[in-house]
Amino acid sequence: MDLFEYQGKQFFASYGMPVSPGEAVTTVDGAVAAAERLGTPVMVKAQVHTGGRGKAGGVKFAPDIDAVRTHASNILGLDIRGHIVQNLWIEKASDIVEEYYVSFTLDRSAKTHLGMLSAKGGVEIETVAVESPDAIAKIWVDPVDGLREEQCRQWVLDANLNPDVTDQAMELLLKLYWAYNVGDADLVEINPLILTPEGQLHVLDAKVTLDGNAGFRHDLTAFEATQPRDEREAAAHAKGLQYVGLEGSVGVIDNGAGLAMSTVDVVNQVGGKPANFLDIGGGANADVMAGALEVINNDPDVQSIFINIFGGITRGEEVANGIIEAMNRVDIASPIVIRLDGTNADEGRALLEPHLSDRLMMAPTMLEAARESVALADGAAS
Amino acid sequence: MSIFVDENTKVVYQGLTGSQGRYYGMLNRDYGTQVVAGTNPKKAGTDVEGVPIFASVADAVEATGANVSCVFIPAAGVRSAVLEAAVGGVELIVVITEGVPMHDEAYFYNKLKAEHPHVRLLGPNCPGLISPGKANIGITAGHIAKEGGPVGIVSRSGTLTYQALYELKQKDIGCTTCVGIGGDPVPGTSFIDCLAAFEEDPETEAVMMIGEIGGSAEEEAAEFIAANVSKPVVAYIAGLTAPPGKKMGHAGAIVSGGKGTAQAKMDALAAAGVQIGQSPSEAGDIMAEVVAQL
Numbered sequence: 001m002d003l004f005e006y007q008g009k010q011f012f013a014s015y016g017m018p019v020s021p022g023e024a025v026t027t028v029d030g031a032v033a034a035a036e037r038l039g040t041p042v043m044v045k046a047q048v049h050t051g052g053r054g055k056a057g058g059v060k061f062a063p064d065i066d067a068v069r070t071h072a073s074n075i076l077g078l079d080i081r082g083h084i085v086q087n088l089w090i091e092k093a094s095d096i097v098e099e100y101y102v103s104f105t106l107d108r109s110a111k112t113h114l115g116m117l118s119a120k121g122g123v124e125i126e127t128v129a130v131e132s133p134d135a136i137a138k139i140w141v142d143p144v145d146g147l148r149e150e151q152c153r154q155w156v157l158d159a160n161l162n163p164d165v166t167d168q169a170m171e172l173l174l175k176l177y178w179a180y181n182v183g184d185a186d187l188v189e190i191n192p193l194i195l196t197p198e199g200q201l202h203v204l205d206a207k208v209t210l211d212g213n214a215g216f217r218h219d220l221t222a223f224e225a226t227q228p229r230d231e232r233e234a235a236a237h238a239k240g241l242q243y244v245g246l247e248g249s250v251g252v253i254d255n256g257a258g259l260a261m262s263t264v265d266v267v268n269q270v271g272g273k274p275a276n277f278l279d280i281g282g283g284a285n286a287d288v289m290a291g292a293l294e295v296i297n298n299d300p301d302v303q304s305i306f307i308n309i310f311g312g313i314t315r316g317e318e319v320a321n322g323i324i325e326a327m328n329r330v331d332i333a334s335p336i337v338i339r340l341d342g343t344n345a346d347e348g349r350a351l352l353e354p355h356l357s358d359r360l361m362m363a364p365t366m367l368e369a370a371r372e373s374v375a376l377a378d379g380a381a382s
Numbered sequence: 383m384s385i386f387v388d389e390n391t392k393v394v395y396q397g398l399t400g401s402q403g404r405y406y407g408m409l410n411r412d413y414g415t416q417v418v419a420g421t422n423p424k425k426a427g428t429d430v431e432g433v434p435i436f437a438s439v440a441d442a443v444e445a446t447g448a449n450v451s452c453v454f455i456p457a458a459g460v461r462s463a464v465l466e467a468a469v470g471g472v473e474l475i476v477v478i479t480e481g482v483p484m485h486d487e488a489y490f491y492n493k494l495k496a497e498h499p500h501v502r503l504l505g506p507n508c509p510g511l512i513s514p515g516k517a518n519i520g521i522t523a524g525h526i527a528k529e530g531g532p533v534g535i536v537s538r539s540g541t542l543t544y545q546a547l548y549e550l551k552q553k554d555i556g557c558t559t560c561v562g563i564g565g566d567p568v569p570g571t572s573f574i575d576c577l578a579a580f581e582e583d584p585e586t587e588a589v590m591m592i593g594e595i596g597g598s599a600e601e602e603a604a605e606f607i608a609a610n611v612s613k614p615v616v617a618y619i620a621g622l623t624a625p626p627g628k629k630m631g632h633a634g635a636i637v638s639g640g641k642g643t644a645q646a647k648m649d650a651l652a653a654a655g656v657q658i659g660q661s662p663s664e665a666g667d668i669m670a671e672v673v674a675q676l
Contacts, residue, residue: 106484108597108634111491111568126639143488144496184483213633214483216458244628257565257631258539258594261620265644266661268623277624279631312523312544342548343523366663 001210003223004047006089008206012190015179017172019203022091031072032065034090040064044071047087048080049228051124056080061093083228094202098162099192101125102173103207104141104180113141115177117159121192135160147177168201184214232276232299239291241278248273249377251296251305251334253289255280255314263308266366272374275302285318290326297332304376305336306369316340316348324355335376337361339369384513384559385534385579385586386474386502387450391517394419394439394448394472396455396463398430403454406478406521407433410452413524415517418446439470450474452510452519457481460506464490468498477505477570478520484633487568494570503570507632509540509562512547522547522560530556532587532676533669536576538565538599539620539632542592542662546618549666550590555673558586565594565632573603581611587676588614590669591656593647595621596635600647608654614672615656618665619644 003011009019023034024047035042046058053059058080060071068090078085099122107114118136120128128135137159141147149170156169172193180188189207196202210220229237236243242257246264250272254260260279267274276296280288296302309319319340327336335358340348352362363369393410397403398420408431411417419442420430426437436442439451451467453460453475460482467475475494487506494501504511510520515529526544528551535550535557537543543562550557561576563569573591580586589611593600600619607615622644624630626637637643648658657672659665 106488106567108567108599109602111488113488142492143485144492181485184485186484211484213457213481214485217483242631244625244630246625254541256539256541257635258537258542258592258620259545261539261594261624261630261635262542262618262662264624265620265622269660274623277628277630310541310545310548312521312526312541342526342544367661 001212001220001223001227002049003208003210004049004087004089004226005045005206006047007223007226008208009203011183011208012176012179012203012206015175015183017175017179017203018201019206020091020094022089025088025090026086028069028072028076031088031090032068035062035065035068038090038092040068041093042068043091043093044068044075045089045091046075046078046080046085047089048083048085050081050083053080058085094194094204095197096194097197098195100161100195101128101191102176102193103187103189104177105187107140110140113143113180115139115141115147115155117155117173119160125191141177146181147174149174162195164199165195165201172201184211184218185209186211232295235298236278236295239295241280241292241295243295244277246274246276247301248275249301249303250373251275251299251302253278253280253292253296253305253307255309259308259310263306263366263370266370267306267374270367270370270374272370272377275299286322286325289322290329293326293330293332297330297334302334303380304334304373305332306373307336307338308366308369309338309340311340311342311344311348314343316342316344316346317351320348320351323352327355327360332359334380335359335361337363337369337373337376339363339366383583383585384516385576385583386511386559386561387513387517387519389516391450391519392416392418392446392448393450393452393519394421394442394446396421396439396451396453396467398422398433398454399425399435400454404430406454407452410518410520413518415519418448439467439472443471448472450476450519453477453479455479457483461486461490464503465493468494468501472501474502474504475570476508476510476519477503478508478510480507482506482566484567487566491568491570504561505564505566505570507566508564508569509543511559511561513559514557520562522562526551527560528554528556531558531585532556532673533590534558534576534580534583534586535560535590535592536573536580537562537592538594539592542618542620545662546590546592546666549663550669553666553670555670558583565634567597567634569599573599574606577603577606577611581613586613588616588669588672590665591615591617593617593619594632594635595624595630595637595644596632596642598642601650604650604654604656607651607656616659616665616669616672617651617656618659618662619647
C-alpha cells in the first residue's frame with residue numbers, strides 16, 4: 001500500500017525522525033489557512049502516488065500567502081501522469097545545503113534487505129545509478145541480525161556524506177531501518193534527505209509502501225481510507241475480490257491469480273483487449289461468482305465476459321451451479337463465454353448444457369473461448 | 383523416483399484442528415499420504431479422525447517419526463510455526479498459508495538458512511507438492527496428476543500448476559514430482575533448488591517450468607539451466623501483457639521500474655535453450671513433443 005508523502009512523513013515521525021511541520025489540505029482556502037498557521041514561506045506539494053511531481057509543476061515554493069493561493073489553485077486538479085491531484089501538503093520551507101538519498105527495500109535475489117545511501121540526492125536514483133553508480137553505497141542487512149551500528153557507520157563513511165554529520169546520519173538511518181522493519185514497510189525512501197544551514201539532517205520527502213499483509217500488527221485503516229482506486233476496483237475490493245482494472249472490453253473472471261494473468265495474456269494474443277484482471281480464488285461458489293459478475297456488469301466498457309475456470313479441489317459441478325445461480329440473481333448485460341476444465345468438468349458442462357444460448361456459451365479450450373469472447377466484444381462495438 | 387517427498391514421507395500438520403488444515407489434511411490422507419500427526423498445544427492428546435494431536439512438532443516427531451511439516455496456521459502465527467517445526471526436527475516445512483508479511487518471510491528464511499541449513503522450506507503461499515501415487519502434501523487435487531514420469535514440474539502459480547498437471551495427464555504423460563514454490567517475495571524453495579533436484583533424479587527426464595512476472599527468479603533459473611541442466615526444459619511465463627505497477631494477485635507478481643517483465647524472462651530462458659510456450663496449452667503441446675523424442 002503506497003502512502004502519500006505526508007502520510008509517509010507521519011510514519012517516519014512516529015519512529016522519531018525529523019520532519020518539517022505541515023498540514024494536509026484539500027482546498028485552496030484550506031491551503032491558505034494552513035500557511036497562515038505555519039508562517040510563510042511554505043512549500044505547496046501535490047500528494048499523488050507517482051514520481052515526477054516537480055517536473056509536472058506539482059511542487060511550488062510560496063514566499064507569501066498570495067503565492068500559496070495561486071499555487072494551490074493551479075495544483076489542485078492537476079493531472080500528473082494520470083493522477084489527478086486532490087490533496088496538498090503545505091509544509092514550512094527549508095533551506096538546503098546538501099541533498100542525500102537513502103532507501104531500504106527487499107533484495108529478492110539475495111533474500112535480505114538492501115540499503116542504498118548516496119550523497120547525490122534530490123534527483124532520481126535510477127539516473128544516479130546509470131551516470132555514477134559508485135556514488136551509491138549499498139549494504140545488505142541480514143533480517144535476523146538487523147542493521148548493526150558498526151555496519152551502519154561503515155555505510156555512512158562509504159557514502160561520503162558530510163563528515164560533520166556522521167553520528168547524526170547513523171542515528172537517523174538506524175531509526176529508518178527500525179521503521180522499515182518494525183513498521184512492516186516494503187519500501188522506505190527519503191529523497192532528498194537534506195542537510196540544513198544549521199547542520200541538521202532533515203527528511204524533506206518520503207516514499208513509503210506498507211505491507212498490507214501486516215494489517216494484523218498495525219492499524220492501517222487511516223491509510224486504506226485514502227487509497228485512490230477507480231470505482232470498479234473499490235467495488236471489487238469491498239467484495240474481497242482480487243481485481244485490477246484494465247482498459248478493454250472483454251471482462252475476465254478466473255479462479256486463480258496465475259490463470260487470470262494467463263487469461264489476460266491470451267485475450268490480448270487473439271487481438272482483444274481485457275477490461276480487467278479478476279481472481280475469485282479457489283471457492284467459486286454462487287455468492288462469489290455473483291459478486292464477480294456484478295463487478296464486471298457495472299463496467300460500462302465491457303461488451304463480453306470470459307469466465308475461465310480450472311477445477312482443482314473445486315469441482316466442476318459446483319462451479320457450474322455457481323454460475324447458473326449467479327445468472328439468476330444478476331441481470332447480465334453482456335454475453336458470457338465459459339471455459340470449464342479440470343476436476344469433474346464433464347459433470348459441470350452437462351449442468352450448463354440446458355442453459356446455453358446466445359447469452360451463455362461454452363468453449364472447449366482457453367484459446368477458443370478467448371477468440372469467441374473477443375469476437376463478441378468486437379461485434380458489439382462495431 | 384521423485385524429489386523431496388515419496389511414499390515413505392510422514393507428515394505432521396500444524397493447524398490440523400482448524401477447518402482448512404482438517405479438510406486438506408484428510409484429503410491428503412485419502413490420497414495415500416502418511417498423515418501421522420497434527421499439532422495444537424491446547425488439544426494435545428485428542429485426535430482428528432484418528433490422527434493424534436500433539437502439543438508441539440517436537441513431540442509429534444518423537445512419537446511418530448514425522449519428517450515433513452505442513453503448515454495451515456493463520457498468517458499471524460506462521461513465523462513461530464516455521465521456527466517451531468525447524469527446532470522440532472523435520473526435514474521439510476511446507477507453508478500453505480497466504481498473506482504472511484514480507485518481513486516475517488525474510489526473517490524465518492534467513493533464520494533457517496543460518497541455524498537449520500538442512501531444513502528445506504517450501505512457500506509460504508504455495509499449493510504444496512505432490513509426487514503422484516506416493517504423497518500429496520498441500521492443496522493440489524491429487525487425481526489430476528498421472529503417476530510415474532518422466533516430467534517434473536515446478537511452478538510459481540497454483541492454478542497454472544494444476545493446469546499443467548492436467549494437460550500432461552490428458553496427453554497420458556506422467557509426473558515424478560510437481561512442486562508449487564508459491565508467488566510470494568521470499569519463497570523458501572526456488573526454481574533453482576527444484577531444477578537441481580530434478581537434474582539429479584534419474585526418473586525425471588524433462589522439466590516443465592511455470593513462471594510469472596515480478597522479481598528475477600526466472601532469469602536466475604535461466605543462468606542455472608545454461609550451466610547445470612542437461613535435461614530438456616519447457617517453460618511458460620504468465621503476465622506478458624500485465625500493466626506495470628499493478629500487483630497481479632500474488633504479492634510478488636508486479637512489474638516495477640521496467641524490471642520483472644514476462645518478455646525479459648522468456649528471452650533469458652530461450653537464450654538458455656529452454657523451449658517457451660506462449661500459452662499453458664502450447665507449453666503442454668511442446669512438452670508432449672519433447673517426451674515423444676526421449
